[in-house]
Amino acid sequence: MTHTINRECVGCVLCVHYCPVDAIRGEKKKLHTIDPVICIDCGVCGRVCAFKAVEDGAGNLVAREKPTEWARPVFDYQICVACNLCNMICPTGVIGAQHPDGHKRLEILPYLQESKGCIGCAFCESICPTGAIEMLKMVKNIQ
Amino acid sequence: MPQCGALPGVKLELMKPSLHAICGKILWVDLASGTFTTEHVPSQVYETYGAGLGLAAYYLYRDIPTHAEALGPDNILAFTSGILTGTTSMLTGRWTVAAKSPLTNTWGDANCGGNLAPAIKQCGFDGIFFKGISPHPVYLKLTHNKAELLDAADLWGKDTVETENTLLQPYGDKPVSVACIGTSGEKLSLISGISNDFGRMAARSGLGAVMGSKNLKALVLLGSYPILASDPQKMKELSVHCVRHTEFQPKFLNGTGTRILSTFLRKIPVQMRQDGILYKIFIKKYGTIALNQYSIETGDSPIRNWSGSNLDFPPQRSESVNPDRLAKLEKAKYHCYACPVGCGGYTSIPGNAESHKPEYESVIALGPLLMNNDLETILIANDKLNRAGMDTISAGGTIAFAMECFEKGLLTLADTEGLDLSWGNDSSILILIDRMINRQGIGNLLADGSYQAAQRIGKNSIQYAIHSGGQELPMHDGRNDPGYSLHYAVEPTPGRHTIGSYQYYELYQLWRKVPDLPRIKSLFYSKRSKYHNPREKAEWAVACSQFVSLLNAAGGCIFGAMMGIHRYPIFEWLNAATGWQKTAQEYMQMGARIQSLKQAFNVREGIPLRHTINPRATGHPPLNQGANRNTFVDLDALVPLYWQMMGWDPQTGQPPAPEMLSEGDLHDSHH
Numbered sequence: 001m002t003h004t005i006n007r008e009c010v011g012c013v014l015c016v017h018y019c020p021v022d023a024i025r026g027e028k029k030k031l032h033t034i035d036p037v038i039c040i041d042c043g044v045c046g047r048v049c050a051f052k053a054v055e056d057g058a059g060n061l062v063a064r065e066k067p068t069e070w071a072r073p074v075f076d077y078q079i080c081v082a083c084n085l086c087n088m089i090c091p092t093g094v095i096g097a098q099h100p101d102g103h104k105r106l107e108i109l110p111y112l113q114e115s116k117g118c119i120g121c122a123f124c125e126s127i128c129p130t131g132a133i134e135m136l137k138m139v140k141n142i143q
Numbered sequence: 144m145p146q147c148g149a150l151p152g153v154k155l156e157l158m159k160p161s162l163h164a165i166c167g168k169i170l171w172v173d174l175a176s177g178t179f180t181t182e183h184v185p186s187q188v189y190e191t192y193g194a195g196l197g198l199a200a201y202y203l204y205r206d207i208p209t210h211a212e213a214l215g216p217d218n219i220l221a222f223t224s225g226i227l228t229g230t231t232s233m234l235t236g237r238w239t240v241a242a243k244s245p246l247t248n249t250w251g252d253a254n255c256g257g258n259l260a261p262a263i264k265q266c267g268f269d270g271i272f273f274k275g276i277s278p279h280p281v282y283l284k285l286t287h288n289k290a291e292l293l294d295a296a297d298l299w300g301k302d303t304v305e306t307e308n309t310l311l312q313p314y315g316d317k318p319v320s321v322a323c324i325g326t327s328g329e330k331l332s333l334i335s336g337i338s339n340d341f342g343r344m345a346a347r348s349g350l351g352a353v354m355g356s357k358n359l360k361a362l363v364l365l366g367s368y369p370i371l372a373s374d375p376q377k378m379k380e381l382s383v384h385c386v387r388h389t390e391f392q393p394k395f396l397n398g399t400g401t402r403i404l405s406t407f408l409r410k411i412p413v414q415m416r417q418d419g420i421l422y423k424i425f426i427k428k429y430g431t432i433a434l435n436q437y438s439i440e441t442g443d444s445p446i447r448n449w450s451g452s453n454l455d456f457p458p459q460r461s462e463s464v465n466p467d468r469l470a471k472l473e474k475a476k477y478h479c480y481a482c483p484v485g486c487g488g489y490t491s492i493p494g495n496a497e498s499h500k501p502e503y504e505s506v507i508a509l510g511p512l513l514m515n516n517d518l519e520t521i522l523i524a525n526d527k528l529n530r531a532g533m534d535t536i537s538a539g540g541t542i543a544f545a546m547e548c549f550e551k552g553l554l555t556l557a558d559t560e561g562l563d564l565s566w567g568n569d570s571s572i573l574i575l576i577d578r579m580i581n582r583q584g585i586g587n588l589l590a591d592g593s594y595q596a597a598q599r600i601g602k603n604s605i606q607y608a609i610h611s612g613g614q615e616l617p618m619h620d621g622r623n624d625p626g627y628s629l630h631y632a633v634e635p636t637p638g639r640h641t642i643g644s645y646q647y648y649e650l651y652q653l654w655r656k657v658p659d660l661p662r663i664k665s666l667f668y669s670k671r672s673k674y675h676n677p678r679e680k681a682e683w684a685v686a687c688s689q690f691v692s693l694l695n696a697a698g699g700c701i702f703g704a705m706m707g708i709h710r711y712p713i714f715e716w717l718n719a720a721t722g723w724q725k726t727a728q729e730y731m732q733m734g735a736r737i738q739s740l741k742q743a744f745n746v747r748e749g750i751p752l753r754h755t756i757n758p759r760a761t762g763h764p765p766l767n768q769g770a771n772r773n774t775f776v777d778l779d780a781l782v783p784l785y786w787q788m789m790g791w792d793p794q795t796g797q798p799p800a801p802e803m804l805s806e807g808d809l810h811d812s813h814h
Contacts, residue, residue, distance in 0.1 A: 021368060022288065040369050081386060081483035085231060087318060088261045088480055093367050096316045106476040107485060113316050123369065127231050129382040129483070 002039035003046060003062070009081035015045035015054065020091035020119060042091055042121035069075050070120030071135035073112055080132040082107040086124035094118050147413045162739035164230050164720035165194055169202070169289065170268045172283060174215065174357050175275030177288045184269065190723070191802055193696030194269045195225035196252060197737040199241035202272060203250075204740055204804055209747050212354035213245035214331060216276045222322065222362065223270035224263040225698015228481075229370030229426045231378045232388050233385045234703030234715040236260045238322075238339075238481035239695055243748075244348040245356075246537075247613040250635045250744040251348030252695075256479030256487075259364065260314040260698055262320035277358035282310070282323075287366040302326060302530035303338035310363050312495050322782060323361035324351045325532025330582050331355050333591040334537035334615075340477075340657030342499050342529035343487070348614065348636060349592075351532050373722030381712045381719065385703070388710040389483045391420065392427055398467030401425070401433060401459055405440035409453070413667040415787060419650045419706040423484065426702055429466040431503035436461050442623040442770025444507045447514050447566065448543035449609045449620070449759050452769020464506050472513055472522075478676045484702060493519050498526040500533075503639075507618035508539025510609070513546060514567035521801050524576050531580040537592050540615030542575055543595035545585070547607040553600055559585045605757075612637030612754030621645065622762040622771040625673060629684050629781045633796070635741035638753040641701055643687025645673060645680065650705040656714055656727040674774060681784035684786035688789070692741075693734030723762035735789065739798035742791065754797035 004016070005015075011029040023039040026032030029085065035044070046054035054062045087095045087110050096113035098139020104126070112118060125133045170181040184198070194200045199221040201413040211217035227235035238260035244251025261273060266285045273283075280295040295329045303325040310321050320339065327335040327353030335686050337349030372378045378379035408415065408455060427431035438463045439453055446456045462468075469490065473723075474497060477487030488500035500520060501509075505528075510522045528535045546555040556563070562571050562585065578586025589596050593608035593615055599757040609616050609629040617640035619629025626644030633644055654662040673680075694713065696703055703711040714727045744753060762775025787793035 009345055040371075081389070081481045082476070082478045082485060083233065083386075084258070084478060084480045088229065088258075088265070089231075089369050090318075091367055093318050094317070106473065106488075107478065108475055126375075127379070128388045129231070129233065129379065 001080050002041050002057055003034055003043060004037045004055050005033070005034055005045070005053050006055055008051045010051055010053075012051075014048050014050075018048050018119065019046045020044070040091060042119060042123065044121065046118040047120065050135045064118075069137060070092045070118065070122060071122065071137045072115055072118050073133045076134070077105065077109055077112060078111055079130045080107075081130055082109055083129065084110065085112050085127045085129065086133060089123045089127045091117055091123065092117050093123065095124060144236050154306050159594075163722050164226055164431070165189055166264055166267050166269045166370075168268060169198070169270040170285070172271065172290070173275050174273055174281065174292070174359060176276075177292050184371075188803065189226070189721075192735070192737055192740065193226055193693065195223050195228075195698050195732050196239045196241065196254070196692060196695035197733070197740075198270050198696075199223045199239055199252065200737055200740045200744070201248075201573070201804070202270070203241055203243070204744050204801065206274075207243055210749075211249060213243045213353060216274070218243050218353055218355060218489045220273040220350065220353050220359070221270055221557065222259075222263060224260045224698060227713070227716055227720055228698035229261040229264040229376065230372040230415075230720045231382055231631060232481065232720065233382050234482050234484065234700040234711065235698045235716070236482060237695070237698050237700055238263060238345070238568065239707075240337055240345045242350055242353040244350070244614075244636070245352050246349035247637050247643060247754075248748065249637060249750055250741045251350055252636055253336060253345035253347045253350055253583070254347035254695060255337075255343055256700060257320075257343050258318070258323050258480045258481070259320045259339040259380040261370070261480050262364035262366060264366075264370050265368045266364055268367055271362065273357055273359060274610050276356065280358045280360050282359065282361040282363060284363045285365065287368045294778075297321075298360045299329060300326060302587055303532050304341050304530055306361055307338075307341055310361060314365075317365075318367075320364045321361055323532075324354045325481060325530055327531045327533040327580050327590070328352060329360075329470035332579070332582070333595060334534045334541065335532050336534050338529065338532050344529060344532065344534065346534035346536065347639065349534075357751070358519065371719045376718040377719035378716065381716050385711055386483050388420065389423060389427065390704060392424055395757065396424060396428065396431075398429070398436070398465040398470070401435040401466065402440060405437040407459065412670060413671070414670050416666050416668070417646060417649050417664055419652070419710070423702070426486045427484050429470055430679060431499055432464070432469050432501065433466045434503045434508055435464040435466055438503070438618075439511055440770070441618055442616055445512055445616075445620050445760075446511045447784070448512060448547045449605065449616075450547070451514070452766050454769045456514070456516070460516045461511065463516045464510055464521070468518060469500065477793035479700070482700065486702060488643055490522065492522040492526055494523075496526070498522070499529060501525040504618045505539070506659040508536050509572070509714060510619065512539050512543045513572060513673060515569050516567070516570060517569040520569040520572055524573060527573070527576050527580065533580060536617050537615040538576065538579065540609060541579070541589050541593040541596065542572060542645070544596065544604075544608050545575070546590055548600065548604050551607070553602050553604045554585075575693060606759075607668075609757045609760050610679060611756045612750075616756075616760055620771060621760060621776050622766070622774045625776040625781070626680065626684055626687070627775040628756065628761050628778060629785060632754050632756055633684075633752075633779055633782055633785050635738070635745050642691045643684050645683060647687055647705070648683040650707065651687070651690060652707040652709065653690055655707070655709045657686070657731055658728065674777070677777065677780040677784055681781055681788055684781075684785050685788045688738050689731045689734035692735070692737040695728050696737060736802060738799045739791070740804070742796065742798045743801045746797055753778075
């Protein structure tokens with residue numbers, strides 16, 4: 001089962017804008033639906049919904065989180081093998097590859113090139129074969 | 144005729160990932176009318192032929208009419224992606240391009256790493272098939288729900304690197320994949336290939352000319368759809384297992400060490416069975432150039448257009464291509480998608496530019512094969528050929544042919560417009576490459592490869608064209624490992640080194656997973672034994688052909704497979720990705736069906752099924768000095784045994800009728 005939208009939906013189309021694979025159908029002020037064939041279960045629709053209208057595959061409500069508080073990938077370049085799987089699986093295409101500054105390695109390694117575009121789905125963390133990616137929440141006001 | 148450039152984009156049906164790992168559909172692009180069709184692929188096709196090479200073989204056999212002109216509208220150019228590509232498996236990021244080859248008039252395919260393979264599937268297709276000829280230059284822009292053919296007039300005439308830079312410019316840092324041809328593909332050079340990632344080439348079989356003949360300059364793929372596996376947990380477990388082996392990287396080996404080791408191995412009368420992990424250590428540290436001096440010393444590299452031996456190119460001379468020298472120039476490592484090994488690299492070349500690190504094949508084809516030991520020339524020539532989109536192996540082989548013709552007086556200074564083509568003349572090599580790329584003067588004669596040039600020169604110059612079925616032989620000498628010669632002669636795509644040899648069979652270690660295959664038990668064996676017992680050797684070759692056909696259907700990389708099948712669990716990955724429950728033997732049968740289908744394509748074309756190989760390359764007459772002295776390959780004994788064990792007619796090489804492709808299925812609505 002993929003994510004679904006319940007009757008609480010007011011039709012604000014916010015989830016439609018955020019969905020990285022265009023799986024959500026719906027017009028303004030009308031109940032939205034998720035195409036289960038296209039949905040990839042990233043859960044971003046639930047994280048942006050202010051009306052508790054999105055349920056995950058198990059039927060639990062997905063809690064709302066502010067986009068600024070979403071966990072984002074942090075890369076450990078000591079153990080990354082530069083296989084680029086994270087780069088490929090990222091549904092929003094915000095993981096790029098470049099030569100990291102101040103690092104002795106010759107490999108071109110992945111990095112989060114646009115943290116605003118990241119939807120916090122953690123697909124990169126789950127796919128990494130060496131555990132080099134950890135999803136961390138940004139902490140404000142670090143002294 | 145509608146102007147393709149002005150066509151509005153066509154909305155495509157969204158991907159339906161009801162099948163795991165595979166997309167379930169392919170895209171047909173009719174370049175003549177600028178129209179797009181989506182075709183659903185029956186799941187039985189995947190179960191019979193897999194994806195990647197198998198899918199291309201199925202549709203090309205079905206839809207290319209018999210005796211179609213290779214550079215005409217009836218030929219079909221297929222870009223396909225393997226079953227495992229885009230799932231979380233390791234070393235499985237290779238894309239296949241296939242068409243009828245204009246160089247050999249046989250089945251033609253080539254494959255390449257980089258980042259294009261997952262991009263095809265991320266657009267929702269297992270393959271993109273082009274037919275017809277566009278009335279003017281175009282390129283395809285594809286996302287997961289929209290396809291467009293856009294005008295490529297501004298791109299025509301640009302090299303592969305310029306083309307890619309121009310096409311990527313609007314997208315900034317977004318991951319976008321591009322495949323394109325260079326100027327030699329546009330000029331229909333029969334030894335041109337297709338490039339991705341700024342000059343990494345699917346070079347062989349002359350498929351760049353097919354793309355050029357269709358007026359198709361490039362593909363720009365922007366899909367970002369994730370590919371789902373049936374059992375993601377198992378996939379990751381297997382990948383972790385594979386990555387663990389690739390991380391084992393002791394530091395004691397260096398370039399000089401490879402040379403000393405190889406001289407020692409040449410002098411002893413026995414040969415050591417190789418284990419892939421050693422090979423992996425070399426490849427990860429240096430790339431394929433690790434083998435430069437090793438191969439020259441052990442007799443694996445052809446010297447002086449296959450007429451010389453390692454004694455003509457001794458270590459003092461080959462020191463210029465020592466892997467350590469090239470490694471010093473390396474600015475960054477280059478990994479294909481899903482690869483923890485990373486054999487590629489970006490190298491600084493003279494003129495303050497950067498280019499892909501040359502491969503072993505390119506170094507030998509532009510170096511010892513021409514008696515050239517100037518590293519700068521090799522680097523510049525490699526970059527020129529990558530930019531023009533020309534195959535370095537065929538270009539090197541063709542220049543070697545021209546040099547021998549020059550030596551023997553079949554080409555004179557008047558023919559070459561004053562160019563001195565004596566052996567090892569490095570400045571002439573660069574000028575000749577420029578002329579071949581631009582098809583000027585003597586370059587026009589040589590731009591279609593040595594076989595075509597020999598036909599035009601006449602005077603029995605064909606004896607100096609070292610080819611198989613019209614394609615220049617790669618830089619692995621069959622006199623040293625007769626397995627190469629056998630594959631050069633019997634593969635449906637002639638003259639390929641990426642399928643099998645006796646050493647490859649040792650490295651794959653298929654017997655660990657496929658019961659009944661002979662196990663090589665002893666660590667050392669006599670070098671002479673390589674030339675005996677053809678029955679056993681044919682069995683090894685059949686296993687290699689079947690396995691590599693499957694590997695190409697899965698999108699796998701041969702360097703992964705060379706680590707050994709127990710470290711590179713491809714059969715287990717295939718089951719976990721697709722949800723199938725097939726045994727290793729059933730997968731080998733899938734490979735066999737692909738191989739038979741390619742052979743059936745050649746049968747239908749009516750070409751000789753045992754390709755003509757220049758006798759010099761098989762040791763007729765044998766060399767009288769060096770590592771390969773007095774060795775020759777008895778193809779007359781090996782070929783019928785190979786055909787028999789493949790399940791083909793031992794006398795004629797005729798395969799059984801292909802499955803799912805009866806008369807009624809052929810030439811349907813697509814024609």
